[in-house]
Amino acid sequence: xxxxxxxxxxxxxxxxxxxxxxxxxxxxxxxxxxxxxxxxxxxxxxxxxxxxxxxxxxxxxxxxxxxxxxxxxxxxxxxxxxxxxxxxxxxxxxxxxxxxxxxxxxxxxxxxxxxxxx
Amino acid sequence: xxxxxxxxxxxxxxxxxxxxxxxxxxxxxxxxxxxxxxxxxxxxxxxxxxxxxxxxxxxxxxxxxxxxxxxxxxxxxxxxxxxxxxxxxxxxxxxxxxxxxxxxxxxxxx
Numbered sequence: 283x284x285x286x287x288x289x290x291x292x293x294x295x296x297x298x299x300x301x302x303x304x305x306x307x308x309x310x311x312x313x314x315x316x317x318x319x320x321x322x323x324x325x326x327x328x329x330x331x332x333x334x335x336x337x338x339x340x341x342x343x344x345x346x347x348x349x350x351x352x353x354x355x356x357x358x359x360x361x362x363x364x365x366x367x368x369x370x371x372x373x374x375x376x377x378x379x380x381x382x383x384x385x386x387x388x389x390x391x392x393x394x395x396x397x398x399x400x
Numbered sequence: 401x402x403x404x405x406x407x408x409x410x411x412x413x414x415x416x417x418x419x420x421x422x423x424x425x426x427x428x429x430x431x432x433x434x435x436x437x438x439x440x441x442x443x444x445x446x447x448x449x450x451x452x453x454x455x456x457x458x459x460x461x462x463x464x465x466x467x468x469x470x471x472x473x474x475x476x477x478x479x480x481x482x483x484x485x486x487x488x489x490x491x492x493x494x495x496x497x498x499x500x501x502x503x504x505x506x507x508x509x510x
Binding site for chain 1: 441
């Protein structure tokens with residue numbers, strides 16, 4: 283199956299700093315990637331949809347200026363958490379859609395990034 | 401009301417038992433129904449995918465969708481300790497955005 287990687291897997295930062303998380307599709311080209319946030323024992327909440335070469339589409343309630351998304355190539359999307367605060371601590375997961383995936387284009391998920399803001 | 405409701409459990413069963421999981425939803429536009437398995441601190445992996453109503457079987461896993469009742473189920477037969485994980489239901493209309501349930505944590509006791 284298709285593989286999606288995320289880097290870093292875990293990051294701890296001080297309040298006020300910015301953190302960049304990378305999401306890569308390793309063996310397919312992903313025109314669309316998705317960013318989710320998951321709090322402990324809660325579901326995945328879609329934050330934004332990232333389309334290669336265009337601006338990301340953010341879900342209601344997600345601050346565009348705080349969560350910067352860049353999808354510069356067909357295999358890489360980045361999420362930058364700017365001026366991070368303790369309440370931004372969460373598990374961030376990306377997924378990538380394979381446009382050649384058939385009738386329904388399955389999303390392949392990365393392993394996630396655990397962000398802790400002190 | 402949440403768009404997708406799923407009992408978070410936890411659910412504990414002995415090895416070999418049938419695990420029964422379910423979700424209800426409110427959005428009648430959903431047409432694609434999925435079950436994902438998520439191990440601790442890992443990303444979800446797709447287990448089953450169903451389009452519209454009906455049953456689908458894959459090895460020890462059976463997925464059922466009843467669109468008239470807005471109810472989906474996942475059954476795991478002959479459960480194994482390696483099936484211990486969190487199971488998430490997910491649904492989508494035509495725009496590929498997934499709406500997830502809260503996830504049910506399952507433990508299969510050896």
